[in-house]
Amino acid sequence: MTDLSHRVRLRCEGLSVDYRGRAVLDAVDVEIRANEVVGIVGPGGAGKSILLKTLPRLIVPTRGRVILDGTDLATLPRVGLAAARESFGYLFQNYALFDFMTVLDNVAFPLRQGGQCDDAEAIRRAEARLADVGLARAAPQFPRELSGGMKKRVALARATVADPQIALYDDPSAGLDPVTSSRIFKLIRQMHERIPDCASVIVSHDIDRMRPVCDRFIAIVDGRVAFDGREADLGRAPPTVRAIFEGGLVAGVAL
Amino acid sequence: MSIADWTVAPVGRATNYVLETVGGASMILWRIMRALVPPRFDGHETWRQLDRVGVRSAPIVIVTALFVGAIMVIQTAFYVNKTGATSLLGYGVGFTVFAEIGPILIGLMFSGRVGANNTAELGTMVVTEQVDALRALAIDPMRYLVVPRFIAMMLMLTLLMVLGDLFAIIGAAATAQGLIGLDWRVLIANLIESHLLDELTMGIVKAACFGVSISCISCYFGLSVSGGAAGVGRATNNSVVANATAIFLIDFLVGWLYTL
Numbered sequence: 014m015t016d017l018s019h020r021v022r023l024r025c026e027g028l029s030v031d032y033r034g035r036a037v038l039d040a041v042d043v044e045i046r047a048n049e050v051v052g053i054v055g056p057g058g059a060g061k062s063i064l065l066k067t068l069p070r071l072i073v074p075t076r077g078r079v080i081l082d083g084t085d086l087a088t089l090p091r092v093g094l095a096a097a098r099e100s101f102g103y104l105f106q107n108y109a110l111f112d113f114m115t116v117l118d119n120v121a122f123p124l125r126q127g128g129q130c131d132d133a134e135a136i137r138r139a140e141a142r143l144a145d146v147g148l149a150r151a152a153p154q155f156p157r158e159l160s161g162g163m164k165k166r167v168a169l170a171r172a173t174v175a176d177p178q179i180a181l182y183d184d185p186s187a188g189l190d191p192v193t194s195s196r197i198f199k200l201i202r203q204m205h206e207r208i209p210d211c212a213s214v215i216v217s218h219d220i221d222r223m224r225p226v227c228d229r230f231i232a233i234v235d236g237r238v239a240f241d242g243r244e245a246d247l248g249r250a251p252p253t254v255r256a257i258f259e260g261g262l263v264a265g266v267a268l
Numbered sequence: 269m270s271i272a273d274w275t276v277a278p279v280g281r282a283t284n285y286v287l288e289t290v291g292g293a294s295m296i297l298w299r300i301m302r303a304l305v306p307p308r309f310d311g312h313e314t315w316r317q318l319d320r321v322g323v324r325s326a327p328i329v330i331v332t333a334l335f336v337g338a339i340m341v342i343q344t345a346f347y348v349n350k351t352g353a354t355s356l357l358g359y360g361v362g363f364t365v366f367a368e369i370g371p372i373l374i375g376l377m378f379s380g381r382v383g384a385n386n387t388a389e390l391g392t393m394v395v396t397e398q399v400d401a402l403r404a405l406a407i408d409p410m411r412y413l414v415v416p417r418f419i420a421m422m423l424m425l426t427l428l429m430v431l432g433d434l435f436a437i438i439g440a441a442a443t444a445q446g447l448i449g450l451d452w453r454v455l456i457a458n459l460i461e462s463h464l465l466d467e468l469t470m471g472i473v474k475a476a477c478f479g480v481s482i483s484c485i486s487c488y489f490g491l492s493v494s495g496g497a498a499g500v501g502r503a504t505n506n507s508v509v510a511n512a513t514a515i516f517l518i519d520f521l522v523g524w525l526y527t528l
Contacts, residue, residue, distance in 0.1 A: 098405070099405075
């Protein structure tokens, strides 16, 4: 559960993003605390994935600030930003696994590039993380040889292998069957619990599977924060947000 | 629509597109130079590219070069036989193959095979968020993806040109012996006596310049892809056209500089 005594790891202040000529986010204020799993929900096209990409500055905000452990990311030089990004783990919606590498090399990649350990240690940790997600035997295979669910689990292993302080998951159950989706969310919770002080942020439409995993929810509607709190607080949320949780709002249209 | 819409506007759009491409490729070159001093790039990825770009291109370059040499002999054979000037065959073949036809044809083959492949690969990495994944892992895509490709293309196209020159001569000698009945040793001896070192170095300089332009242009189009699979197709097509144009332009400029 969200504990307000936990320190704020990441804060967005007045974040606005114009993406490809369209205002996607408008004055978004969000806080992510250590040891909590935050679910970001909202109708399709509301700006959830853009918000997630703005957190490690993969997208540069038009206005506003992203503050990581007290440091405004916009003030960091290139080297400082690279160091700050090492705090993040990112699971992309489309897996974003490197086609030309084996599964094992994909998972070991952040460790090798980060220079945190030697090659043998990187391989050992990558193999262990693959075993955690149940894919030890897929290590020598290439991503093209895997199913969607397996790719997602490899992406999850890669996103968490370096024990990131802030783990970002963009639609981890997209295109997966219900059983695999449940498994992915369980793995996310396990990964979160094994990394001390980790903050996790999940963007998804899959409210049912987010409920047991997320401590807090942020609802984005039309590029603005429409709700920020626990599910128990939904009573004070606007009807559009309640509709999201009841599965009755798709792409901004109430069903 | 007014007449200006039919005349001035397309010229303006084309000029804008050319300037945008030249500017984009120049920016890539500038950022490569910044990454090279001091050298900061991925060694493993550079080795992978050297193999992919160079070693795997060798067969197509060898085949192209063999035919270039053979065609030069066939094209000049009629006049050589008619005038009896067999001693000029080696010079004619060497001059055209080393300085002009060899670099252009091998450059175009390389651009078609490696440049197009590079644009398509980088474009696919962009649309499947693999480039974003690199950035999320605190890795500069310029240093990890572009610099190794630049080094591999410049170095390997230069080496492939030397290999191509060698096989063009083999193709010419074999054709002279087999189809025209001219002793291949006469052709080789004549070639050596012709002192074509300037033409040979000109061809190698052209190859190095082609390597630079093919890498910068193909990386520029690859990394600026937008619009999914259709965008990758468009970028690859544009990359092939721009590379071919750049090859002819560089060929002209280097040839002209050698005449000064």
